[in-house]
Structures are given as structure tokens and as C-alpha cells.
Amino acid sequence: MQSRTENLNALLRRGLFDIPSYQRSYSWEESQLQDLLNDLRYLPDSTQHFFGNIVVDQKDKQFRTDRGRRLDLFDVVDGQQRLTTAIVLLDVAKQVDEVVREVVEEENLLHPVGERPRLLPQDQDKEYFRDSLLGRSKLDPETPSQRRLEEARDFYLRELEDLGSGLSVKQLAETLRYKLTVNVVELEGESEAAAIFESLNDRGKDLSTLDKTKSFLMYMDDRSSEHGALRSKINGRFGKIFRELFVFSSGHDRVEDFDEGSFQQYHWGLYDGYDSDEYFKELATLKKRLRGLYRDGEHEPIQTRIDDYTRSLREASSAFSALFKPSEQAERVAEELSRLLTLGRVANVLPVLMASHLEWGSDDPEGMASIVDACETLVFRVYAVDRRRSDTGRGRLVSLAHDIHTGTCSAPSDAVARVHEITESYAPGERFERDLRDPGFYDSTASRDIRYLLFHYSQNLDTELKESASDLSTILSPEFQVEHVLAKNLSEEKIPSSLRGQFEEHVHRLGNLTIASRYWNSSYGDLPFEEKKTSGSQREKSYSSSTIRAQRVLADVPEFTLETIDRREDDIVDFVLDEWCLG
Structure with missing residues (x-):
């Protein structure tokens, strides 16, 4: 095992880089992308920035450039997130700034060997990275890591096109190449590489269990068979x-x-x-x-x-x-x-x-x-x-x-x-029926679940309104609420005579609940039942004109009394016990 410290440009020019099969796929998100950009943006002129460890394993293969130079091939055991992001950022800088493009192409930094880029991800992302992200093809991302690669490119395009005064894209690209230093560790042998990878994490983003599993299985396959049979x-x-x-x-x-x-x-x-x-x-x-x-x-x-x-x-x-x-x-x-x-x-x-x-x-x-x-x-x-x-x-x-x-x-x-x-x-x-008949049903059951129940109940009501199944997601959105037919804060004189003295015992029962939009509930929810039924005075909406089935049918109820709550609760409970029955 050997190590050395050098800038990112020297590392890139040393050879070509592959992400081995046991590595995780690309996982950086906007917070990590922003961190790198801030490191470059605010780095003092006379300062170097340590970019972390890059662990590589040299392979028994070389490439020859069109100018006859031999380049070694390395597997990236650790640091692939940083290295991949640096390549993406450099490619974006080349697209945004003509001077950067000329320098990068003159020095063959991104494509030193034909169409083969300086770095290639693992197999499932190789084609997308080479042909679409760094190439001219227009491929849609097919994996989460491909989507994150696309988002990284788009993020840097937005940022570099609006970099502001004080720092040019050319300066940022030079900072990336010459002022980011890495500690390069060279290993010997794939078994050692896989074993070390298992104990390493990359900057700012933990490995997922799935990534670790793939790495471990590749490692065990290598140890238990000749030439990694699986x-x-x-x-x-x-x-x-x-x-x-x-x-x-x-x-x-x-x-x-x-x-x-x-x-x-x-x-x-x-x-x-x-x-x-x-x-x-x-x-x-x-x-x-x-x-x-x-x-x-x-x-x-x-x-x-x-x-x-x-x-x-x-x-x-x-x-x-x-x-x-x-x-x-x-x-x-x-x-x-x-x-x-x-x-x-x-x-x-x-x-x-x-x-x-x-x-x-x-x-x-x-x-x-x-x-x-x-x-x-x-x-x-x-x-x-x-x-x-x-x-x-x-x-x-x-x-x-x-x-x-x-x-x-x-x-x-x-x-x-x-x-x-x-x-x-x-x-x-x-027990299920007892829960439904709980006098405190409104307080003990989540609003979303009550609306889910009442939506399905209303689908079976005899009304000309026919809500579609797609309306359920709307009913469950924050724009809708559970409404008390007899308002919670009803004044004493407006409480039906059959409920006086026991209003608190019945106001939160299932039989007194329906669905209303947030706007409707805040505007009309505290009105007496008789005023909710029809479009009296200057109110824009009422039960009689509601587009919600569970509200519309209430316009036909003569009065809302204790008997009405009992009867309506029985109807809803009978529906629920049949709808969510066991057999």
C-alpha cells in the first residue's frame, strides 16, 4: 500500500478510472453538491483545500492516447462520489465557458482515449454517464443513481450560469483542478480493495445497506471461488x-x-x-x-x-x-x-x-x-x-x-x-363497532382516516353527484377537513332541545361528522344547521349546493336532532361493518 498527496489535476492526468462492481452507485444530492461549490467559491487565493482520500487499485491494463501516451487503469475503491462529481462539474464548466472548453479539450482531461471518458461508473450507469451525461445522446435516467447524476449536472449548470461577480467559471475550474488536494492511496489486489472498501464511507453520504450488501457479496464471492465465479x-x-x-x-x-x-x-x-x-x-x-x-x-x-x-x-x-x-x-x-x-x-x-x-x-x-x-x-x-x-x-x-x-x-x-x-x-x-360508536370518535381518530371513511360511505348515498375514485386523494388533502354538522361551538339557544344538557356527549360522534373544504368549514362551519342547509343571506355555498356528496344529502334532512345523530351513526356503522368485513 502506497500513498501520496497531489492536486486533482495530477490525479486525473495519471490514468483512467473505473468504478468497480462492488462499489455503490452515485449518491450525492444537492447538499453535498453545494458544499463542494462553496469550497471552491470561498477558498482564499493562497490556500489549498483537502478533498479527502482517494483509494485506488491499479489494474493490469493500459490505454494509449492518440498522441501515443500510455495511461494506467485504476479501480476507485473509495472516493468515487468526489471524483465523479468533480468530473461532472468540470464538464459543466466546459459547457458554460469557452476558455475552459478549449483548455479541457487541449489537455484531454475528460476524454483522453476516443469516446472513453476519464472515469466510468459501474455497469448499470456506464452507458448513461458516457453517452448522455458526458456525450450527445438524450437518454432518460433509469435508476436512482442516474437521476442523481442528471440532477448534479443540472444543479451545476444553474449555478455556473449565474455565478455572479467576483469569480469566473475559468477561475472556479482552475481552483477545482489545482487547489483541491487529495491523499491518493494505492492498493494491491482486488481482495484487499474489497475488504478496505467495506470499512470506508465517502464524504457526507453513508452507504445504503443495499450498497454494502453488494460489496460484501462480491467480496465473499472472490474469496470463496476462483476468479469471482458469480x-x-x-x-x-x-x-x-x-x-x-x-x-x-x-x-x-x-x-x-x-x-x-x-x-x-x-x-x-x-x-x-x-x-x-x-x-x-x-x-x-x-x-x-x-x-x-x-x-x-x-x-x-x-x-x-x-x-x-x-x-x-x-x-x-x-x-x-x-x-x-x-x-x-x-x-x-x-x-x-x-x-x-x-x-x-x-x-x-x-x-x-x-x-x-x-x-x-x-x-x-x-x-x-x-x-x-x-x-x-x-x-x-x-x-x-x-x-x-x-x-x-x-x-x-x-x-x-x-x-x-x-x-x-x-x-x-x-x-x-x-x-x-x-x-x-x-x-x-x-371491538371495531365499539370504536366506531365511541362518543369521542372525532378526537380519537385521525382526521384523514375519518375523511377516508366518510368518502367511501358517501359513494353509496342516493344522490345525483358521482365522485370518482380519483377524488379521494383530493378529499384527503389539507384542503379538506372533518366538519361537525352541529357545530362544536354552537350557542346554547341554537342547540336542538333533544341535546340540551348533553350536547358535549354527542357532538363528536361519527353521526355528527361530515366532510367540508377548509374554506367552507372556516366560513360556515360554526353556523346553525338550518343556516347551513340552504343558500340564505349572501353566503356563496351551502349543503344544498355542495359538490361533496356527504354534504349534499344533508340538505334533505328536516332537522338535526339526537335521533338524527343516532340514525345517521347507525347507517354509517352498518356501511362500515359491511365494507370492511372479514369474509
């Missing part, structure tokens, strides 16, 4: 995994609740089952098992495990992605899936849905839809209405996912029965 498979499968996980940028809004680590944890559940000590430490568990086999000299089983795990992880990424693209599913599945995703709190049922999609998603859409429906019933009853803790039922649901994945649960109807069984154990019918 290297191509591992690299190819992880490339496809990262492409599927582009769903984090392109999928349903609910996908923002999760990340790569969440996905990998859910996969571990369906792959290995549920053990509370292992479920949240899937990588540590995988490492422990493979290292145990290595210590025992069991190299062939290591290869089998790596092959099996990466194949399963690749399949699971496809299922995870599909669940957050409901519009691409069969119509019946899309309808149920959209409803569940809109409700939210899907973390505990995701392993079940992933396993079900893998087993039955393509061949039995009706069966898949029934499982999604059962999961929505569980989420609504257990988490929304009964307000159970977020980890309630997690172990049982993950165990069900594992049984589906391994074939122990062999039919969608069996999976539905298991989900209903779990729901019944935490939110049985009597």
Missing part, C-alpha cells in the same frame, strides 16, 4: 435491482415512505421468515452466516447462498416496484391497490403483498386483488380505527409472507384467510 451474476442482478428501485422517483407518492433499506428488510422477511433479532439486521445476519461457512471451509455452499439470495432479491425488487405502479396492474388489482396506498400505513403488509405478487400477481389477478383488499381491511381496522401501535401484527404478517414465498401457503384464499385471522385477533367485530 461476479457477473451479482453485478447484473444488482444492476436490475437498482433499475427497479427507480420506482422511488417514478412511482406512487406513497413510495416516499420507504427507501432501499426498507425494501431489503421486507425481502428478508419473505426470504428468511421473521426473527425479531434478525429481521432488522438482515445484512449482519447474512454476513454472520456466510462468514461462518467460510471459517468452516464450506466454499460451495457460500456460492449457492449468494446465487440464491441475489436471485431472490432481484425478483423481490420487481414485485416491490410493481406495487407502487398500480396503474400498470390488472384493473381489479389497480383499484384495490390504489385504495390501499391512499389509506397508507402499508409497511407491515408490504412483505405479504410482495410475496403474493411474485406467486400470483400475473396468473391470478382476482386472487391478488382479494389479498390487497384483505390487507386494506386489516390496515383500516387495526391501525386507522383501533389505533394500534405501528408494529402490531408485524411478526405474523412477515411469517405469512415467508409461507407464501416458500409455498406453505399455497393459494390466495389461504392467504386471505390468514390476513383476516390476524385482523380478527386485533380488531374483532365487536
Whole structure:
């Protein structure tokens, strides 16, 4: 191992750089991009800035430039985020400033060997980086890392085109090349490189568990076989995994609740089952098992495990992605899936849905839809209405996912029965109804969940208004609220005689609740019921002219009394018990 300190320009001119297969993909975001730009912008003239460690492993390959110069090839073991960003920034500076372009091209800083750029990312991003980011092709990003590369380029384009006075693009590019110093560490051998990489982090951005997993599996493959027998498979499968996980940028809004680590944890559940000590430490568990086999000299089983795990992880990424693209599913599945995703709190049922999609998603859409429906019933009853803790039922649901994945649960109807069984154990019918009839229902249930319930109830009301399913997301937005039909702050003389003396006991019941826009509620929500019904005086809106079904039907109610609240609550509860029933 050798080390030296030099500026970034000297490092770049020393050779060509590849990001090896066990490396993570590009992960810098705007905060890291801004930090680098600020370092360059505010660096005093006589000062050098330390840019960190760059760990490289020289390969047995050389390139020859068109001028006959030989360039060594290096794998970048650590520092690839910094090096990649520097290349992107230099390319942007070349686009913005003609003088920089002439210098960069004259010195062959970015393309020293034909179309081969100075640096190439790992396989899944290589074509995009070479042909689109640094080239002339117009390729759409297909992975999260490609999207981040595009965002890095666009960020620097905006910043450099509006750099302001006091610093030119030429000065900034020269600062980047000559005043950023790096400590270059050269290693010997790929095994040493992979081992050291496992213990390193790059500036300002931790490795994801998925990145660490890929690195570790490449490392174990190298140690347990000749010439990395599974290297191509591992690299190819992880490339496809990262492409599927582009769903984090392109999928349903609910996908923002999760990340790569969440996905990998859910996969571990369906792959290995549920053990509370292992479920949240899937990588540590995988490492422990493979290292145990290595210590025992069991190299062939290591290869089998790596092959099996990466194949399963690749399949699971496809299922995870599909669940957050409901519009691409069969119509019946899309309808149920959209409803569940809109409700939210899907973390505990995701392993079940992933396993079900893998087993039955393509061949039995009706069966898949029934499982999604059962999961929505569980989420609504257990988490929304009964307000159970977020980890309630997690172990049982993950165990069900594992049984589906391994074939122990062999039919969608069996999976539905298991989900209903779990729901019944935490939110049985009597308890569910008691929650709905709670006099403090408004205070004990989230506004969003009440609006979700009332939206579906209103869909079955006898009115000429026909809201579409897409209206649900609007009703659940901050622009809408839960309204008390009899206002909470109703003056004593306006309270119906049947409720006087006991108004506080009934005002927050489900039977006294409906949906209103934020504007409507703030303008008219405190008015007596009789004044809400019709467009009296100069009010612009009323129940009779409302575009919301749950409000419109109230215009036909003669008076709102205790009996009305009782009757309306019975109607809503009967609907809910039928809509979210178990079987």
C-alpha cells in the first residue's frame, strides 16, 4: 500500500478510472453538491483545500492516447462520489465557458482515449454517464443513481450560469483542478480493495445497506471461488435491482415512505421468515452466516447462498416496484391497490403483498386483488380505527409472507384467510363497532382516516353527484377537513332541545361528522344547521349546493336532532361493518 498527496489535476492526468462492481452507485444530492461549490467559491487565493482520500487499485491494463501516451487503469475503491462529481462539474464548466472548453479539450482531461471518458461508473450507469451525461445522446435516467447524476449536472449548470461577480467559471475550474488536494492511496489486489472498501464511507453520504450488501457479496464471492465465479451474476442482478428501485422517483407518492433499506428488510422477511433479532439486521445476519461457512471451509455452499439470495432479491425488487405502479396492474388489482396506498400505513403488509405478487400477481389477478383488499381491511381496522401501535401484527404478517414465498401457503384464499385471522385477533367485530360508536370518535381518530371513511360511505348515498375514485386523494388533502354538522361551538339557544344538557356527549360522534373544504368549514362551519342547509343571506355555498356528496344529502334532512345523530351513526356503522368485513 502506497500513498501520496497531489492536486486533482495530477490525479486525473495519471490514468483512467473505473468504478468497480462492488462499489455503490452515485449518491450525492444537492447538499453535498453545494458544499463542494462553496469550497471552491470561498477558498482564499493562497490556500489549498483537502478533498479527502482517494483509494485506488491499479489494474493490469493500459490505454494509449492518440498522441501515443500510455495511461494506467485504476479501480476507485473509495472516493468515487468526489471524483465523479468533480468530473461532472468540470464538464459543466466546459459547457458554460469557452476558455475552459478549449483548455479541457487541449489537455484531454475528460476524454483522453476516443469516446472513453476519464472515469466510468459501474455497469448499470456506464452507458448513461458516457453517452448522455458526458456525450450527445438524450437518454432518460433509469435508476436512482442516474437521476442523481442528471440532477448534479443540472444543479451545476444553474449555478455556473449565474455565478455572479467576483469569480469566473475559468477561475472556479482552475481552483477545482489545482487547489483541491487529495491523499491518493494505492492498493494491491482486488481482495484487499474489497475488504478496505467495506470499512470506508465517502464524504457526507453513508452507504445504503443495499450498497454494502453488494460489496460484501462480491467480496465473499472472490474469496470463496476462483476468479469471482458469480461476479457477473451479482453485478447484473444488482444492476436490475437498482433499475427497479427507480420506482422511488417514478412511482406512487406513497413510495416516499420507504427507501432501499426498507425494501431489503421486507425481502428478508419473505426470504428468511421473521426473527425479531434478525429481521432488522438482515445484512449482519447474512454476513454472520456466510462468514461462518467460510471459517468452516464450506466454499460451495457460500456460492449457492449468494446465487440464491441475489436471485431472490432481484425478483423481490420487481414485485416491490410493481406495487407502487398500480396503474400498470390488472384493473381489479389497480383499484384495490390504489385504495390501499391512499389509506397508507402499508409497511407491515408490504412483505405479504410482495410475496403474493411474485406467486400470483400475473396468473391470478382476482386472487391478488382479494389479498390487497384483505390487507386494506386489516390496515383500516387495526391501525386507522383501533389505533394500534405501528408494529402490531408485524411478526405474523412477515411469517405469512415467508409461507407464501416458500409455498406453505399455497393459494390466495389461504392467504386471505390468514390476513383476516390476524385482523380478527386485533380488531374483532365487536371491538371495531365499539370504536366506531365511541362518543369521542372525532378526537380519537385521525382526521384523514375519518375523511377516508366518510368518502367511501358517501359513494353509496342516493344522490345525483358521482365522485370518482380519483377524488379521494383530493378529499384527503389539507384542503379538506372533518366538519361537525352541529357545530362544536354552537350557542346554547341554537342547540336542538333533544341535546340540551348533553350536547358535549354527542357532538363528536361519527353521526355528527361530515366532510367540508377548509374554506367552507372556516366560513360556515360554526353556523346553525338550518343556516347551513340552504343558500340564505349572501353566503356563496351551502349543503344544498355542495359538490361533496356527504354534504349534499344533508340538505334533505328536516332537522338535526339526537335521533338524527343516532340514525345517521347507525347507517354509517352498518356501511362500515359491511365494507370492511372479514369474509
